[in-house]
Amino acid sequence: MKSIMFSFGDSxxxxxxxxxxxxxxxxxxxxxxxxISPEANKPALRRMWYAEVDDESADAIVRRLRSKSEIQSxxxxxxxxxx
Numbered sequence: 001m002k003s004i005m006f007s008f009g010d011s012x013x014x015x016x017x018x019x020x021x022x023x024x025x026x027x028x029x030x031x032x033x034x035x036i037s038p039e040a041n042k043p044a045l046r047r048m049w050y051a052e053v054d055d056e057s058a059d060a061i062v063r064r065l066r067s068k069s070e071i072q073s074x075x076x077x078x079x080x081x082x083x
Contacts, residue, residue, distance in 0.1 A: 002054075002076060004077075005036070005076075006050075006074035010043075020068070020071070032052040035050075051065075062075070
């Protein structure tokens with residue numbers, strides 16, 4: 001299993017983030033999706049999410065997330081630290 005971190009753009013509403021969560025949960029290979037800081041008060045922190053996915057589906061899911069207009073970034077956490 002791999003983890004993916006992704007964040008929504010500034011214009012993403014709470015409702016649109018919740019709708020996207022439901023769509024992402026429906027993708028093959030996705031096991032769990034949630035906010036990184038669900039109790040955060042700062043909007044920027046509330047727009048940061050993670051997904052736990054099967055190893056064999058991970059690359060395809062990252063590509064799919066990156067193609068969504070409301071998602072600003074999507075990466076594997078280990079790769080984010082190297083950049």
